[in-house]
Amino acid sequence: MGAHPLHDATHNRCLLEREAEIVAAFEAIEPALKEIAAMQWQDGFAERAQSLALQRLGFTLPRAWLVASWTAPLDMRRLYAYAVFRTFRTLAERNFDRSLANHNEGEPADALIRRWGFHAIDITPCADGRLSGVVDYILRVPPAVVVHRKSYAGSMFDIEESMRHWAEVELRRHREGLPNRADEPTRYLKIGVYHTSGSDPGHEGCAAHGSDERRAASALLERLDAFRKAIENSFCCGASVATLLIGVDTDTDAIRVHVPDAEDRMSLERYVDNARLYEATRALEREAAKEAIRLAVAECAGVPSDDAATEGMRWFCAYLLKNNMAQIEYVRAYHNGRYTDLGHTERFITVGDSFDDVQMRNLAYQAQMDTVEEGASDLDIGIKIFTKLNVARGLPIPVIVHFRYDAKVPGSRERAVKRGQRLEAAIRERYAQLVREGLLYTFVTVKDSAVASRLEDVGEPNGATEDHCACGCDSMEARS
Incomplete structure (x- = not known):
């Protein structure tokens, strides 16, 4: 069977090129430094080392650190740490194109998301490095609408800090009309992302929660509920926020979305498993696959597929599931369906x-x-x-x-x-x-x-x- 009907070949190729460039840059460090270490007592070492570093790594090393003698050899640990830092800085200055998610089916994604009722998105993933690509790869949400993305161990975000972030966004809506006017019926959306490992959940899950998937999800759901209540209790005039709980299988990047019901409540037991939905929609035509996602979301929410009150959140959840299907396809195409490095x-x-x-x-x-x-x-x-x-x-x-x-x-x-x-x-x-x-x-x-x-x-x-x-x-x- 070929690629999933909702895969995005152009987007995936661009992300693959970015991944390959980043991996190659870091993978070059150890071989280059080993070669430098081996030549440290040769004549003209400093100049040769700088030339090799510039050629292989793209930057030179601190000159004072390249002075070596048989009684005081090079400090290779210090050079390694510096090389990692400089590699990161060089990549940061590459200005990778993050506009790939700016459009959805030909429409500006940020405008669509506002139409679904959300003017700003605040994402809290776990600090685990396997979620480092949660915005650009796993969820593929346009950076323009992600006003905050801050990681915490176990996704246990600071409620008071999140309240300050919310207040900053709402003040700007009142004062500047950005990203939209304060009288428009849209909400601030707080997304919490927990994770597990499909192949080894007892060892490769969230370290902060002892690789206990239910414990991780439950703690994050409680934190999201507390954040919502804090906003409602602290501000007048019907102040409210939307919240969404998402799980990620870091083996495959497949997500599960805990869709809110008609009362805006989420449950640990009620979610759309995108790995299963991906398989169920692989043989469908593109539009039929999109409709199947919308129906699955409505069923999970326990509402009719034309329920007006829940439409915005349901369409947003369907949007995330569709985006993530392209990421599942990415992992299948370029990593044989499952990452080889299941851990850190x-x-x-x-x-x-x-x-x-x-x-x-x-x-x-x-x-x-x-x-x-x-x-x-x-x-x-x-x-x-x-x-x-x-x-x-x-x-x-x-x-x-x-x-x-x-x-x-x-x-x-x-x-x-x-x-x-x-x-x-x-x-x-x-x-x-x-x-x-x-x-x-x-x-x-x-x-x-x-x-x-x-x-x-x-x-x-x-x-x-x-x-x-x-x-x-x-x-x-x-x-x-």
Whole structure:
């Protein structure tokens, strides 16, 4: 049987090219550094090493770190951590095309989503790296409508922070009429994403919930309900939000959508399993497959397929299921239906604010937080994961601390820098033993929230003394 009638060949090819480029960039690091390590006592080593790094990795290394002798060989752990950081920064500056999801069946997707009754989407996935591509790959929602995407271990988001995000969006609707006027009957949609492993649910599920799928889903559903009640109890005039619970099988990227019923209630037992729906619709024509999805969603909600009161949420759920069928097809076509790396293969840990410009499965463990005290449990889980991934092989744990700022706000950048430096210092103090052993390195970056802004390094990572141009590039690269 051929591809699913709802697959998107063009979109999938573009995502595959992005994945291949990202994977190749990180996979090049270890072979290049091994070759550099082997030549460190040869004449003209520094120049040869820089030439090799530039050719194979696309950037040069801190010059001061390339001084070696038989009594003081190269610190390869430090070079490895730096190479991971620079690879990420280089990819971030690639400005990958994230507009692929901007249209749905020829119509602007953001306009459709507003027509279905939602003016903004806030997504909270688990910090697990296997959900790193939740927006661009798994759900394929246009970035323009995703006003917030912040990861937490076990998807246990901070309710008060989510309330602040909601308030910011609603204030802008009242003051600026963006993304639409405040008197339009649309809602803010909070999506929580939990995960499991279809082939090994007892070991490869959510670490924060002991790989217990029901526990993960139940805890997230309770958190979503609490967020909704918090908005309703704290603000007058019928303030309300919509919520949606989604599960992901990280083996295949197939989702299950817990469709709300006529009373806007969700249940752990009631959902549309997209893996099954994919199989049930494979032999249908395109329009028939779309209709089958809509009927499955209505049945799950327990309402007629023409029920006006639930139409918006039902159409949005059907939209996500249709998008995800293209992702299931992607995994089938390019990964033989199931990822070979069922567990963790993340490249680094990122803490602070989310960074969505580079998205791919298992790219990074994402522990978003403002302080270590606030996110200690999330970060501890990430360190535990990387102790097995990297430390067990003698490789360090690269940690990228990232915060956004608003250049329109006086002093915003300076405050973001201080937050980053404060969080970096706290991380290094919490894991002081790993730092002393050269098994944890931190890098701080900030970025203006404006579109097309670039990552900015804060200081030199771990005391590097490499010369830099004013623009932030390597001086050797600039001379090349």
